Amino acid sequence: xDFLDSAPGSPxxxxxxxxxxxxxxxxIFRAAALLLLxxxxxxxxxxxxxxxxTGYGLRKLxxxxxxxxxxxxxxxxxxxxxDPLPPPDPKALAKLAPKGGVYIVIDRVHNRxxxxxxGKNILTAVISAGAGSILDDPSGKRKWVFDTPTGRFFVKSxxxxxxxTAPDWDYIExxxxxxxxxxDRVQEGMLGEYALDxxxxxxxxxxxxxxxxxxxxxxxxxxxxxxxxxDLRIIWKxxxxxxxxxxx
Amino acid sequence: MKKLMxxxxxLALSLLALAGKPKGKPQPAQAPPPPPAPGExxxxxxxxxxxxxxxxxxxxxxxxxxxxxxxxxxxATYKLDSLAIAxxxxxxxxxxxxxxxxxxxxFNAHLDPPKxxxxxxxxxxxxxxxxxxxxxxxxxxxxxxxTPVPPVFxxxxxxxxxxxxxxxxxxxxxxxxxxxxxxxxxxxxxxxxFRQRDALRLTATxxxxxxxxxxxxxxxxxxxxxxxx
Numbered sequence: 001x002d003f004l005d006s007a008p009g010s011p012x013x014x015x016x017x018x019x020x021x022x023x024x025x026x027x028i029f030r031a032a033a034l035l036l037l038x039x040x041x042x043x044x045x046x047x048x049x050x051x052x053x054t055g056y057g058l059r060k061l062x063x064x065x066x067x068x069x070x071x072x073x074x075x076x077x078x079x080x081x082x083d084p085l086p087p088p089d090p091k092a093l094a095k096l097a098p099k100g101g102v103y104i105v106i107d108r109v110h111n112r113x114x115x116x117x118x119g120k121n122i123l124t125a126v127i128s129a130g131a132g133s134i135l136d137d138p139s140g141k142r143k144w145v146f147d148t149p150t151g152r153f154f155v156k157s158x159x160x161x162x163x164x165t166a167p168d169w170d171y172i173e174x175x176x177x178x179x180x181x182x183x184d185r186v187q188e189g190m191l192g193e194y195a196l197d198x199x200x201x202x203x204x205x206x207x208x209x210x211x212x213x214x215x216x217x218x219x220x221x222x223x224x225x226x227x228x229x230x231d232l233r234i235i236w237k238x239x240x241x242x243x244x245x246x247x248x
Numbered sequence: 249m250k251k252l253m254x255x256x257x258x259l260a261l262s263l264l265a266l267a268g269k270p271k272g273k274p275q276p277a278q279a280p281p282p283p284p285a286p287g288e289x290x291x292x293x294x295x296x297x298x299x300x301x302x303x304x305x306x307x308x309x310x311x312x313x314x315x316x317x318x319x320x321x322x323x324a325t326y327k328l329d330s331l332a333i334a335x336x337x338x339x340x341x342x343x344x345x346x347x348x349x350x351x352x353x354x355f356n357a358h359l360d361p362p363k364x365x366x367x368x369x370x371x372x373x374x375x376x377x378x379x380x381x382x383x384x385x386x387x388x389x390x391x392x393x394x395t396p397v398p399p400v401f402x403x404x405x406x407x408x409x410x411x412x413x414x415x416x417x418x419x420x421x422x423x424x425x426x427x428x429x430x431x432x433x434x435x436x437x438x439x440x441x442f443r444q445r446d447a448l449r450l451t452a453t454x455x456x457x458x459x460x461x462x463x464x465x466x467x468x469x470x471x472x473x474x475x476x477x
Contacts, residue, residue, distance in 0.1 A: 049339070050338075050339065050436070050439070051432070051436045052432075053337065053338065053339045053340045054336075054337065054338055054339075054432070054435050054436050054438075054439040055336075055337060055432055055435040055436075056334035056335060056336055056337065056435060056446075056449055056451075057334065057335045057337050057342050058332040058333070058334050058451060059332060059333050059334075059335065060332055061309055061331055061332060061333060063310070065333075066309055066310065066350050066477055067477070069346070069347070069348050069349055069350050070348055070350050070351045070477060071289065071348040071349065071350065071351050071352040072348065074289065075289050075290060075292065075293055075352070075353065077293065077296075077353070085296065087292050087295070088292060088295030088296045088298070088299055089299070092299055093295050093298060093299065093320075096298055096299070096319050096320055103321065105321075105323045105324075107324065107465065108391065109390075109391045109392065109395070109461065109464045109465050110392070110461065111390070129391075131368070131388055132365055132367055132368070132391060132394060133367060133368040133369065133370050133388075134367050134368070134369045134370065135369075135370040135372065136369070136372070137372075138372055145367070150303070150467060150468070151301070151303070151318070152301060152318055152319055172372050173370055173372060173373075174373065174375060175372055175373020175374075175375065215387075215388075217390075218387065218388060218390055219388065219389070219390045219391050219394075220388050244319065246318050246319070246321065246323045248303070248316055248318070248323050248324060248465050248467065
């Protein structure tokens with residue numbers, strides 16, 4: 001059974017370098033091998049236990065737990081220089097409140113416009129927001145990203161039967177030659193019955209009507225907010241100049 | 249004469265001493281201001297954020313809601329199905345309590361993995377891809393289709409504070425394939441210091457439509473997150 005017995009050479013003869021009396025050294029090797037095996041198994045078992053035992057234990061956020069983990073004391077925030085920030089100006093805060101309680105929220109991901117009055121959502125309109133696509137000027141000098149911007153805007157002005165002055169990207173996108181006269185860029189009827197100017201960007205963003213009613217609910221515009229006729233009439237009526245418009 | 253002057257001097261001195269004497273009983277040491285009530289602690293910071301003209305977030309622990317706010321108005325609210333705190337543990341023993349964390353500001357909240365919009369590049373003059381009122385076959389993709397959402401994502405903040413959001417159900421629109429940041433293997437590697445370990449982890453489940461909307465609408469940049477009771 002001893003592997004040394006079947007070692008190269010004559011059977012029963014010791015291997016070169018091993019002493020015959022007692023045959024003790026092979027047992028040392030066996031013990032070492034056993035220890036190594038046990039050590040490896042132990043490490044695997046311990047590692048497995050560590051693997052299984054690590055992680056996170058969940059605890060429900062009961063009202064009692066939450067009240068026991070409230071941060072105590074006043075909150076003091078500092079500026080970059082380490083000086084405490086002054087409290088907010090109450091007059092400036094009071095000015096934040098929308099006039100007449102009317103404001104507009106635009107969800108550009110899901111193409112929805114919500115009109116709020118006195119905290120109540122009085123209208124949810126399906127719209128078309130920016131496509132998010134990219135257009136490169138073949139000259140390589142300009143690039144447009146057709147995103148609806150995010151943040152807070154205000155209705156700066158309102159126009160009935162607005163005209164649209166087509167910018168350069170409109171001609172580049174369609175591959176048409178750019179007109180030499182400014183007047184040739186002006187198009188009627190493209191923006192529907194009304195337009196509410198929001199400012200921002202080089203040519204400004206608008207909430208306006210559309211000829212592309214079939215595409216309401218899809219992201220197709222070049223950044224403006226396209227609204228169906230009936231919804232636009234309500235917005236026109238309810239949202240005065242100065243109405244905040246939140247786009248996210 | 250000398251005596252008279254001495255008398256006048258002493259009289260003036262005593263008058264001065266009397267004038268300098270505090271009137272009435274000595275005042276006790278001023279008591280420290282009472283601690284702000286839950287929710288009031290963040291009133292000033294809420295005001296500051298409202299005036300900042302930036303988006304910020306609110307996590308209402310009691311109401312189980314995450315809100316995207318701007319100028320003091322919650323422009324979007326996402327309802328959570330469940331919310332729990334997760335304590336790191338080693339050999340089944342939970343490590344020390346996270347300490348107070350509610351009614352506080354968590355800074356630099358951002359998405360992990362980050363949002364990635366697969367933008368379409370327009371070919372100038374290629375009218376086949378430009379929709380027109382009468383062209384029914386051209387339907388451009390929506391931002392839902394262009395912005396893939398992972399089934400699990402994390403809102404990470406400074407101080408290794410994190411909110412893990414698990415979307416329940418089928419994710420609408422495009423889906424992002426990522427390794428689960430909540431997996432046991434990840435936690436194992438983190439316990440061995442091979443990966444970043446959350447010092448404070450909140451775990452929430454959210455309906456997939458709500459979770460996907462939160463991911464896709466999450467404002468760019470790093471935001472302040474108010475953790476309300």
